[in-house]
Amino acid sequence: MSTASTTSTVQSVDTATRPVAWPVDRPRLSAYIELAKPRISVMVLITVSVGYAVGARGQWDLVPLLHALLGIGLVATASGCLNQLIERRTDARMLRTADRPLPSGRLTPSEVLLFATFCGVFGTLWLVTFVNLLTALLTAATLLMYVFAYTPLKRHTSLCTAIGAIPGALPPVLGWTAAGGSLDTGAFALFAILFLWQFPHFLAIAWLYREQYGMAGLKMLPARSEKTPIVGLLAAGYALALIPVSFLPRVIGLAGDSYLFMAVLLGAVYAAAAIRFLRDRSVRTARGVLWASLVYLPSLWLTLTLDHVRMLQ
Ligand code: HEM
Numbered sequence: 001m002s003t004a005s006t007t008s009t010v011q012s013v014d015t016a017t018r019p020v021a022w023p024v025d026r027p028r029l030s031a032y033i034e035l036a037k038p039r040i041s042v043m044v045l046i047t048v049s050v051g052y053a054v055g056a057r058g059q060w061d062l063v064p065l066l067h068a069l070l071g072i073g074l075v076a077t078a079s080g081c082l083n084q085l086i087e088r089r090t091d092a093r094m095l096r097t098a099d100r101p102l103p104s105g106r107l108t109p110s111e112v113l114l115f116a117t118f119c120g121v122f123g124t125l126w127l128v129t130f131v132n133l134l135t136a137l138l139t140a141a142t143l144l145m146y147v148f149a150y151t152p153l154k155r156h157t158s159l160c161t162a163i164g165a166i167p168g169a170l171p172p173v174l175g176w177t178a179a180g181g182s183l184d185t186g187a188f189a190l191f192a193i194l195f196l197w198q199f200p201h202f203l204a205i206a207w208l209y210r211e212q213y214g215m216a217g218l219k220m221l222p223a224r225s226e227k228t229p230i231v232g233l234l235a236a237g238y239a240l241a242l243i244p245v246s247f248l249p250r251v252i253g254l255a256g257d258s259y260l261f262m263a264v265l266l267g268a269v270y271a272a273a274a275i276r277f278l279r280d281r282s283v284r285t286a287r288g289v290l291w292a293s294l295v296y297l298p299s300l301w302l303t304l305t306l307d308h309v310r311m312l313q
């Protein structure tokens with residue numbers, strides 16, 4: 001065997017056994033994934049899919065839905081990156097967030113900015129090209145409100161949460177318009193449900209982490225919330241208000257009585273958890289509200305979608 005062929009044999013064995021060199025190694029890849037706040041983003045994309053399924057009125061296809069999910073998912077990732085870029089110093093002061101990619105030093109601010117710009121621009125162009133202009137504009141508006149209104153306001157006023165609840169409630173509307181729907185009563189009904197759902201959800205979270213938020217200088221709770229039952233009153237009030245509002249899809253003919261039944265049941269569970277929190281503010285009852293919120297939303301969305309599809313048959 002010649003020297004050349006021996007060398008080439010050694011090289012090919014070497015190449016076959018050496019681990020593939022990725023431009024981004026595993027820990028960095030997981031840091032980029034963390035920037036997208038994956039658990040919240042999954043719920044956001046489930047919510048987009050529900051808006052799409054109901055907005056399409058039975059005329060839906062998988063490919064346009066996947067185009068919408070990709071574009072909105074990229075813009076949502078960009079919004080998570082920019083939120084964490086702005087909050088990197090306050091995140092470093094809270095145990096809950098100190099290990100995030102920026103405060104822990106796993107990624108640099110310029111890397112995050114570059115990634116956010118890529119995801120935001122590419123996601124928006126994707127929506128313009130493969131979905132429609134209205135959805136692209138609304139998705140960009142969601143990012144702008146979340147990043148440039150809600151996020152900076154957290155340091156100044158507890159009203160930030162009411163502002164944050166607007167972009168928070170837009171994902172079903174994005175799905176609705178992606179399916180070709182206009183900004184009509186159907187889109188409003190889904191927006192209103194998600195808008196109200198968020199208050200008990202984040203009030204319970206804000207109360208659970210009140211000391212950390214306080215140390216970081218973030219005003220997530222109303223003033224005097226330590227000494228008065230204001231947080232419990234707000235959580236219970238919004239959970240109770242959500243019950244009639246959740247009937248809207250039935251009232252406007254998007255769903256039938258099975259949906260209505262589940263909306264009453266789930267609404268009662270969510271409101272009961274919030275009332276328990278009002279009567280006795282403790283870690284256990286606050287966790288109960290958070291748990292109820294995370295059961296309520298996917299269950300209501302699933303029932304709405306199934307009942308809508310059943311009605312169309
Ligand atoms: C102003 C509105 C909102 C605020 C301030 C907020 C805040 C938060 C925070 C801080 C957590 C983490 C809780 C923890 O670390 O224990 C959380 C969890 C969660 N949120 Fe929200 N949220 C809002 C709206 C939404 C919306 C609109 C959705 C989905 C459509 C959502 C879905 C979730 C999910 C699925 C979790 C649990 C996953 C996890 O613990 O990371 N949230 N929320």
Ligand SMILES: CC(C)=CCC/C(C)=C/CC/C(C)=C/COP(=O)(O)OP(=O)(O)O
Nearest residue numbers: 044075076079083139142143146164167168
């Ligand atoms: C483009 C698009 C569809 C974006 C959707 C993003 C969006 C508006 C999500 C709502 C969730 C929300 C307000 C979380 C709280 O963030 P936080 O900063 O208070 O949470 P943190 O304390 O964990 O950082």
